[in-house]
Amino acid sequence: MRCFNTNQYSSITLHESRTDIYKRAWNFVGVVRCWRKGYRGMGMPKNPPPVRKPTSRQRQRTSANRPTSRQRQRTSAKRLKLRTTKRVPQCQRIRINPAGVNSTDLHPHPSHPRAGKSPSASRHYSSILPLTPNRSTPHLTTSASRSVSSVLKTLDPSDVSISRRPASEAEAEAACAPPKATILVSEKLGEVGLDVLRKFAHVDCSYSLSHEDLCAKISTCDALIVRSGTKVTREVFEAAKGRLKVVGRAGVGIDNVDLQAATEFGCLVVNAPTANTIAAAEHGIALMSAMARNVAQADASIKSEYWQISGYGMKHMGYYQPGPTTSKWQRNKYVGVSLVGKTLAVMGFGKVGSEVARRAKGLGMHVIAHDPYAPADRAHAIGVDLVSFDKAIGTADFISLHMPLTPTTSKIFNDDTFAKMKKGVRIINVARGGVIDEDALVRALDSGVVAQAALDVFTEEPPPKDSKLIQHENVTVTPHLGASTKEAQEGVAVEIAEAVVGALNGELAATAVNAPMVPAEVLSELAPYVTLAEKLGKLAIQLVAGGSGIKSVKVVYKSARGPDDLDTRLLRAMITKGIIEPISDTFINLVNADFTAKQKGLRISEERVTVDTTPDSPIDSIEVHIANVESKFAGASSESGEIVLEGKVKYGIPHLTRVGSFGVDASLEGNVILCRQIDQPGMIGNVGSILGEKNVNVNFMSVGRTGMRQHAIMAIGVDEEPDKDTLKKIGEVPAVEEFVFLSL
Ligand SMILES: NC(=O)c1ccc[n+]([C@@H]2O[C@H](COP(=O)([O-])OP(=O)(O)OC[C@H]3O[C@@H](n4cnc5c(N)ncnc54)[C@H](O)[C@@H]3O)[C@@H](O)[C@H]2O)c1
Ligand SMILES: O=C(O)[C@H](O)COP(=O)(O)O
Numbered sequence: 001m002r003c004f005n006t007n008q009y010s011s012i013t014l015h016e017s018r019t020d021i022y023k024r025a026w027n028f029v030g031v032v033r034c035w036r037k038g039y040r041g042m043g044m045p046k047n048p049p050p051v052r053k054p055t056s057r058q059r060q061r062t063s064a065n066r067p068t069s070r071q072r073q074r075t076s077a078k079r080l081k082l083r084t085t086k087r088v089p090q091c092q093r094i095r096i097n098p099a100g101v102n103s104t105d106l107h108p109h110p111s112h113p114r115a116g117k118s119p120s121a122s123r124h125y126s127s128i129l130p131l132t133p134n135r136s137t138p139h140l141t142t143s144a145s146r147s148v149s150s151v152l153k154t155l156d157p158s159d160v161s162i163s164r165r166p167a168s169e170a171e172a173e174a175a176c177a178p179p180k181a182t183i184l185v186s187e188k189l190g191e192v193g194l195d196v197l198r199k200f201a202h203v204d205c206s207y208s209l210s211h212e213d214l215c216a217k218i219s220t221c222d223a224l225i226v227r228s229g230t231k232v233t234r235e236v237f238e239a240a241k242g243r244l245k246v247v248g249r250a251g252v253g254i255d256n257v258d259l260q261a262a263t264e265f266g267c268l269v270v271n272a273p274t275a276n277t278i279a280a281a282e283h284g285i286a287l288m289s290a291m292a293r294n295v296a297q298a299d300a301s302i303k304s305e306y307w308q309i310s311g312y313g314m315k316h317m318g319y320y321q322p323g324p325t326t327s328k329w330q331r332n333k334y335v336g337v338s339l340v341g342k343t344l345a346v347m348g349f350g351k352v353g354s355e356v357a358r359r360a361k362g363l364g365m366h367v368i369a370h371d372p373y374a375p376a377d378r379a380h381a382i383g384v385d386l387v388s389f390d391k392a393i394g395t396a397d398f399i400s401l402h403m404p405l406t407p408t409t410s411k412i413f414n415d416d417t418f419a420k421m422k423k424g425v426r427i428i429n430v431a432r433g434g435v436i437d438e439d440a441l442v443r444a445l446d447s448g449v450v451a452q453a454a455l456d457v458f459t460e461e462p463p464p465k466d467s468k469l470i471q472h473e474n475v476t477v478t479p480h481l482g483a484s485t486k487e488a489q490e491g492v493a494v495e496i497a498e499a500v501v502g503a504l505n506g507e508l509a510a511t512a513v514n515a516p517m518v519p520a521e522v523l524s525e526l527a528p529y530v531t532l533a534e535k536l537g538k539l540a541i542q543l544v545a546g547g548s549g550i551k552s553v554k555v556v557y558k559s560a561r562g563p564d565d566l567d568t569r570l571l572r573a574m575i576t577k578g579i580i581e582p583i584s585d586t587f588i589n590l591v592n593a594d595f596t597a598k599q600k601g602l603r604i605s606e607e608r609v610t611v612d613t614t615p616d617s618p619i620d621s622i623e624v625h626i627a628n629v630e631s632k633f634a635g636a637s638s639e640s641g642e643i644v645l646e647g648k649v650k651y652g653i654p655h656l657t658r659v660g661s662f663g664v665d666a667s668l669e670g671n672v673i674l675c676r677q678i679d680q681p682g683m684i685g686n687v688g689s690i691l692g693e694k695n696v697n698v699n700f701m702s703v704g705r706t707g708m709r710q711h712a713i714m715a716i717g718v719d720e721e722p723d724k725d726t727l728k729k730i731g732e733v734p735a736v737e738e739f740v741f742l743s744l
Contacts, residue, residue: 452474555625
């Protein structure tokens with residue numbers, strides 16, 4: 001009748017995530033100069049070189065050479081053909097190995113429920129199970145991954161259309177393979193990361209999509225990877241029509257992603273928070289040094305003179321008018337200030353802030369920091385004092401910004417705060433433009449309160465052409481280059497690719513932004529309880545008459561462990577899922593469970609009871625109590641009138657162990673029939689034979705009673721759903737007082 005599969009819940013394997021930190025190459029001056037060309041800033045050539053207009057003949061020739069739209073089409077078709085031809089060997093490889101992974105990856109583990117199933121069975125299961133894990137990415141290998149896949153949104157085969165029947169064995173194998181996800185990459189991502197993605201999914205790199213194009217495309221994508229340039233708004237989530245499962249931010253700042261909307265739509269957001277830390281810190285130091293020594297301004301000044309000269313003097317044309325080459329050799333104008341001995345205030349002592357602090361200490365600066373959430377001992381460890389906001393900005397010679405853009409930090413540097421700064425302060429911003437009121441900064445620069453600013457980030461990117469801030473001669477700018485080193489971009493690409501692939505496989509990402517991060521070992525341990533929690537929720541809601549009107553649910557966890565040793569967020573999410581999903585069309589996962597419950601006016605409270613059992617297993621039992629509702633099965637109501645169900649995990653299998661006041665023991669592997677009856681001989685045989693006659697397989701049966709020959713509840717686990725007639729016959733057994741069929 002039953003089989004215990006103790007192997008099913010084996011431990012998880014995680015590859016170590018790649019968080020190697022790279023040193024960065026610095027090409028600062030060239031960038032500053034290049035970007036400044038677009039703005040009429042200080043140091044730009046006043047007399048740009050004359051541009052000779054083409055003659056009408058030349059114009060004719062040029063337009064004659066221009067290909068017609070027909071020609072352009074033909075050329076791109078040709079290019080496409082060329083590309084296709086070049087790819088032939090790759091296509092062949094893909095046919096043999098359709099998932100783009102080792103062929104062994106196509107075969108599920110023998111303990112996997114999909115093992116040995118037909119393609120259709122495989123398709124059926126894959127909506128709740130993860131795709132076959134890809135070996136090149138970190139993954140939870142067994143049940144932990146499987147359980148979590150039902151907590152997160154994973155690939156649904158209905159998202160993938162199968163267009164033709166397999167003709168050969170290879171094609172049949174291809175048809176058995178898990179469906180491939182589609183991942184849209186909307187901004188430049190490092191090749192190494194793309195390689196990781198391509199092994200797992202169809203990757204669509206569309207780097208110049210308008211917002212409208214993005215909205216039009218997104219409903220065909222399972223994941224979206226962005227950097228800071230793509231605005232992932234509510235409109236995008238709406239346009240995704242439920243298909244988008246993960247948004248990966250290839251970087252730290254997630255202020256361009258509408259997290260509230262993502263959460264409401266059950267879409268996981270992950271970021272790559274570590275790989276660009278050093279690059280950003282180095283850029284902060286680069287900007288500070290360059291600003292202090294007027295590197296960018298001096299460079300632009302000298303070059304402007306040379307550009308002017310080259311405009312007049314074209315040596316190759318035979319004439320050259322040498323200009324006053326030394327007039328912009330302005331050694332007195334660009335005298336800078338020293339860093340050594342100066343006070344630097346690091347605003348936001350997180351990953352980047354602390355690396356900036358460490359480097360500034362090395363330059364001989366006195367470093368203070370302000371961060372309401374940073375632990376003082378971490379600051380002390382690198383010789384930094386944590387101080388109040390006012391003290392930091394009031395005493396610093398240099399202020400470097402490293403806090404995220406949030407409603408609290410938006411325009412935190414404004415007229416009022418600039419007024420509190422030391423006159424002649426210098427500001428560096430490699431965090432987010434929005435933390436500064438840019439108009440106020442221009443005023444502070446004009447008045448001399450702020451001597452100089454070095455900015456990598458802006459409220460609007462790119463800033464408007466007439467931006468006074470960009471044009472200000474005391475401002476040094478770069479076009480959001482903090483994370484732009486080869487090394488950081490490689491690291492970020494791998495970090496985000498692994499997180500996105502992992503999430504699509506149903507794993508809980510360590511860098512989840514809008515979902516609780518549950519460590520892998522906790523997850524592995526909780527896996528069978530996750531299943532139990534969802535099943536208890538599902539059973540409980542079916543016992544509520546009319547299936548609605550629930551206002552509150554109490555969950556009681558009995559455990560030998562202390563409250564700090566038991567993370568119940570996953571379990572709560574799964575109970576919520578079990579309760580809400582059967583009565584609404586809302587898809588619930590770990591991301592949106594709490595939000596959806598709140599939105600539906602459902603209060604889920606939790607209680608922990610310490611029991612004297614072995615702390616080896618995290619939980620002894622889970623109880624679900626639903627008060628103030630009518631039960632369609634009176635036997636499920638406790639003396640206090642609440643519907644009460646209790647479950648336990650036995651040998652890795654979830655069991656129903658209490659219904660109302662009756663102790664039972666039914667494995668929750670199939671559906672359940674509950675019968676309340678007068679305790680008397682022959683009941684099990686009676687009901688069993690009714691089910692047997694209709695070929696309904698019983699996988700478990702247990703009876704709990706209040707006392708001998710009194711009332712009893714029979715819990716029967718059945719593999720199939722009995723038809724109406726069969727259920728009616730059970731109800732007609734004379735000693736049966738009531739019964740209910742509960743599907744799982
Ligand atoms: N220019 C770039 O290319 C670039 C590159 C990397 C990071 N960044 C940006 O730099 C910022 C910091 O990145 P990180 O990786 O260090 O993040 P982080 O989360 O490690 O650090 C941010 C710190 O700011 C603190 N903070 C929050 N609110 C604050 C407030 N009101 N006042 C002071 N501190 C506050 C937090 O406690 C945290 O310690 C982010 O905005 C990120 O987007 C920019
Ligand atoms: O928040 C970040 O990680 C940085 O601002 C980098 O942004 P980018 O990926 O657009 O360079």
